[in-house]
Amino acid sequence: MKNKLVSILLPTYNQQQYLKNSIESALNQDYENIEIIIADDASTDHTKEIVSSYIKNTPKIKYFRNEYNLGRVANYHKALYEHANGDYVLNLDGDDQLIDNTFISDAVKLLNDKPNTKLLVACKQFSLHDKIIKTYHKVDKLIAVISGLEFVNGISKKYEFSHLTTLYNRKDALKLNFYRENIISTDKESLLRLALTGDIILYNKIVGQWNYIGTNDSKNQSFYDSTTNLTWITNVYVILKTKTTYIKATLWKERMKLLYAPFIAKSIKNQKSLTLNQVYTLFKNKIVLALIVSIVKITFNKLFLRKNK
Known part of the structure; x- marks a missing residue:
């Protein structure tokens, strides 16, 4: 069976400081069948020049630039609904990066082995003023399959999730109108609604890093x-x-x-x-x-x- 296509969405706006790290972390994944969708929300910095240096070296990268700034959530929605083609989707903001080169291949295998699961949730760490803070799920096993209901009931108490380390089914997301709410936690709203439609896989491994740069919407x-x-x-x-x-x-x-x-x-x-x-x-x-x-x-x-x- 042909490996399923994974769309790595990389929505960005004026994040040139971390953009190279984000792009290279996606390119360094050992899973071959990926497309990297860079959704530039009309950046005014050097985003376009940075991306151009990568495009000529790999067909995996597809660059889309909005004519005017849509805003974070509308850019998410447009990237998913108009540009992504994958069976699975991972959202990697311009200030995020993957730190485990086998994450996509591991995640796809686990999802293929458990066809009734709706998404896979791994762990992240984040960089705050150059200090690395680790975030784990409070589960004993490396891999656990639980109901979405159990996951939602235990969110922020027993379980956590991060947008940048969650692989989800694109067709299921489209049916649920992902990123429909123009709010800061649009990712949480979308992914928890999806979780409640079936089972999920918890992958108790740190695979991504979020970089706090002082202008992140969730902190301001x-x-x-x-x-x-x-x-x-x-x-x-x-x-x-x-x-x-x-x-x-x-x-x-x-x-x-x-x-x-x-x-x-x-x-x-x-x-x-x-x-x-x-x-x-x-x-x-x-x-x-x-x-x-x-x-x-x-x-x-x-x-x-x-x-x-």
Whole structure:
């Protein structure tokens, strides 16, 4: 059987500092049947020149440049729906890189051996101010197959996932309208919805690295961005409550709000005040209690640290 085609999506905007690492990490994969889709969202730096130096040496790279800046999520959507042809897809942002050259070949083999699985989730590390911080799944085995329901229920408690280390089925993604929400966690919203349609493979190996460069959207959220991002919790909850009991689904939703509330608290702190419309937004999203708990927890931790200095 012919090896299935894997599309490595590489959406980028003004990320020339890390772009070479991202491209070369994709090219260094030992899996031969890949296409590398570079989706340039009208960068104003030297992205085009950097990519041009690679295109002439390999047919694996396909370069698409938007006439104007679409924004991160729209660029994801366009790359997947208009440019990708693979059976499987991996999204590698311009500030990401793969650090395991066998990841794609290992992942495809595992997915082929388990045809009922919807996606494979491996582990990442991230570079923060030149310090490498490792992220693992809390599972004992190198490889584990679990239900998507179990995975979603245990997200951020027992299990984690990263966009850059998750290989997913393209046709299934298209059916679910991946990257439909223009929010920071559009990847989480899409991938967790997909997970709830079947089983997933956990691959307990660090295969990718995310580089924090100070301008990453997930770490720089405005009040609007942070509150709009709650959409991912609501959308997953709507599906989750059809798969489990109402009480379990509701407890999951509230736990997710508690985990996410610090991002909203930080955005409020950064702007130093709230408008009446913003207060209304907090009540409308039923995030006030989680926000209060988060602020109390942050304050207590600061006092505890001061006391123990």
